[in-house]
Amino acid sequence: MKIIAIANQKGGVGKTTTAVNLAACLASKRKRVLLIDLDPQANATSALGMSGEEEGKSMYQPLISEATAADQIVATRFDNLWIIPGDINLAGAEIEVARQEEHLTRLRTALEPLRQGAPLDFVLLDCPPSLGILMTNALAAADEILVPIQCEYFALEGLSKIDHVIHQIADSGANPGLRLAGIIMTMFDVRTNLSSQVVEEVRKHFGDTVYKTMVPRTVRLGEAPSFGKPIIEYEPVGAGAIAYNALAKEFIARHREG
Numbered sequence: 001m002k003i004i005a006i007a008n009q010k011g012g013v014g015k016t017t018t019a020v021n022l023a024a025c026l027a028s029k030r031k032r033v034l035l036i037d038l039d040p041q042a043n044a045t046s047a048l049g050m051s052g053e054e055e056g057k058s059m060y061q062p063l064i065s066e067a068t069a070a071d072q073i074v075a076t077r078f079d080n081l082w083i084i085p086g087d088i089n090l091a092g093a094e095i096e097v098a099r100q101e102e103h104l105t106r107l108r109t110a111l112e113p114l115r116q117g118a119p120l121d122f123v124l125l126d127c128p129p130s131l132g133i134l135m136t137n138a139l140a141a142a143d144e145i146l147v148p149i150q151c152e153y154f155a156l157e158g159l160s161k162i163d164h165v166i167h168q169i170a171d172s173g174a175n176p177g178l179r180l181a182g183i184i185m186t187m188f189d190v191r192t193n194l195s196s197q198v199v200e201e202v203r204k205h206f207g208d209t210v211y212k213t214m215v216p217r218t219v220r221l222g223e224a225p226s227f228g229k230p231i232i233e234y235e236p237v238g239a240g241a242i243a244y245n246a247l248a249k250e251f252i253a254r255h256r257e258g
Helices: 015-028 043-047 089-098 103-117 133-141 155-172 193-209 219-227 239-257
Strands: 002-006 033-037 081-084 122-126 144-150 179-186
Touching: 002 015, 002 133, 015 033, 015 043, 015 081, 015 122, 015 144, 015 179, 015 219, 015 239, 033 043, 043 219, 089 103, 089 133, 103 133, 133 155, 144 155, 155 179, 155 193, 179 193, 179 239, 219 239
Parallel strands: 002 122, 002 144, 033 081, 033 122, 144 179
Antiparallel strands: none
16 A cells, blocks of 8 residues: 655645546546545545535544544545545644644554555545645655646746655654655646746656656636546546546556556
């Protein structure tokens, strides 16, 4: 079982869109996937047509040692895909976890029983768009990190910041093995030179870490979450679904090689 944090401290880069759609596409390819929504806004949860508040489940209680992660898992309507929903209580966890001993590794400790016993192939952590306690806990718990970045001018600046945080987490001893396993270029617009220039620049600096698959900017990808559907359900033959299916195949191939 691999635990993968999908993170970027910058909002609006397609992070949750990638977490939800990669999870759904992996599940459609018979990989057993658990998606953990660590964002108090619970966008990944609602994008699958679910509500954390209705279920009464989230990582809040496991983070403060009042429940197990396994007890928070909810089945989705998709085969091979489960979720630990997000909810507003996670906003409180930012403060409460900071007061706990070993505050950087609370999530790592909470997920360890799943690593030992759950019949899962991948756990995807959808992180909030900030460098707070929840994201740093996710990085301390993960085997590797995937960073979605928008094809825009400030892409490299955001990448350098999160790369710095990865090294800080590793050097602190909280997660010495953490590595940047992939960069996913999102919102690629074939009509603009800027998108191509940004991709070229990122590949020049990060080489094969950058996924070959690029996620296009499409209206349907933006619409799908409001209907509570991943793109392969909302528009199964559209450009967004084709891209995320290709991304899932590349993801599986990379992990097979690894």
